[in-house]
Amino acid sequence: MGNRLQNKVAVITGGCSGIGLATARRFAAEGARVVIGDVDKENGVRIADELDGGFVEVDVTNAAQVDGMFATAKSLYGGVDIAFNNAGISPPDDDSILETGLDAWRRVQEVNLTSVYLCCKAVLPYMLEQGGGSIINTASFVAVMGAATSQISYTASKGGVLAMSRELGVQFARDGIRVNALCPGPVNTPLLQELFAKDPERAARRMVHIPVGRFAEPDEIANAVLFLASDESSFITASQFLVDGGISGAYVTPL
Numbered sequence: 001m002g003n004r005l006q007n008k009v010a011v012i013t014g015g016c017s018g019i020g021l022a023t024a025r026r027f028a029a030e031g032a033r034v035v036i037g038d039v040d041k042e043n044g045v046r047i048a049d050e051l052d053g054g055f056v057e058v059d060v061t062n063a064a065q066v067d068g069m070f071a072t073a074k075s076l077y078g079g080v081d082i083a084f085n086n087a088g089i090s091p092p093d094d095d096s097i098l099e100t101g102l103d104a105w106r107r108v109q110e111v112n113l114t115s116v117y118l119c120c121k122a123v124l125p126y127m128l129e130q131g132g133g134s135i136i137n138t139a140s141f142v143a144v145m146g147a148a149t150s151q152i153s154y155t156a157s158k159g160g161v162l163a164m165s166r167e168l169g170v171q172f173a174r175d176g177i178r179v180n181a182l183c184p185g186p187v188n189t190p191l192l193q194e195l196f197a198k199d200p201e202r203a204a205r206r207m208v209h210i211p212v213g214r215f216a217e218p219d220e221i222a223n224a225v226l227f228l229a230s231d232e233s234s235f236i237t238a239s240q241f242l243v244d245g246g247i248s249g250a251y252v253t254p255l
């Protein structure tokens with residue numbers, strides 16, 4: 001238990017699993033009031049109870065539901081200091097551009113990119129009104145480098161999240177609002193487990209490129225989000241915050 005987020009209100013999308021869940025627990029342990037927004041009602045209610053926080057059933061592609069999520073946080077706890085816009089998908093039908101159909105492309109763009117636009121658009125007025133805030137949008141290391149094992153829409157969506165975060169970080173810097181793009185390397189979560197269980201060869205191929213030699217654990221990413229959310233990162237905005245086990249710095253990896 002600490003107090004690095006004492007008196008802060010945080011909204012976390014995709015907080016029922018993986019990176020979002022680890023972050024919700026970390027934030028709560030540091031004193032934040034946490035509101036989780038997710039499609040997973042059953043787990044959401046249980047986790048909110050565990051954290052003595054709030055849960056809003058929300059599909060992050062739905063503008064009215066996203067607006068309602070932030071309005072609920074404001075009415076429950078009086079404001080929104082931190083928005084961790086993190087919900088995302090990585091479905092198997094998003095693959096090489098040669099195989100990926102328009103429906104799969106559009107679905108991933110909606111959930112991964114349009115959702116971040118909607119969340120930022122909805123939360124910024126609250127932050128402007130209160131004179132500050134920290135927005136962390138989950139991109140990925142694939143936003144900054146190409147993968148041979150392509151998921152074309154996913155990669156393009158994360159590039160969009162990075163570019164949008166950078167621009168918002170610049171635009172709102174003098175309003176005291178920081179906007180950063182979190183760029184994790186591969187993390188040991190259901191999203192990745194599902195993808196690689198179907199394709200062990202693809203998993204092995206990824207591992208070759210990670211200097212640290214393993215996937216991240218969700219807690220390791222949550223620690224980075226905590227830093228970006230807290231006032232300790234007060235001079236960091238518009239950044240691509242890579243937490244990738246050295247992937248983006250590697251030419252070759254050690255054996």
Ligand SMILES: NC(=O)c1ccc[n+]([C@@H]2O[C@H](COP(=O)([O-])OP(=O)(O)OC[C@H]3O[C@@H](n4cnc5c(N)ncnc54)[C@H](O)[C@@H]3O)[C@@H](O)[C@H]2O)c1
Pocket residue numbers: 013014015016017018019020037038039040058059060061086087088089090111138139140141183184185186187188189190191192
């Ligand atoms: N796992 C990785 O290796 C990895 C690497 C880089 C980036 N990321 C990104 O991190 C984020 C979280 O990934 P994760 O691995 O924790 O995934 P996860 O599948 O473990 O959790 C995703 C959560 O988002 C929720 N969700 C999905 N669609 C939603 C929707 N339309 N509306 C509301 N909630 C929805 C799910 O119910 C789930 O609780 C994603 O944006 C993902 O792209 C993951």
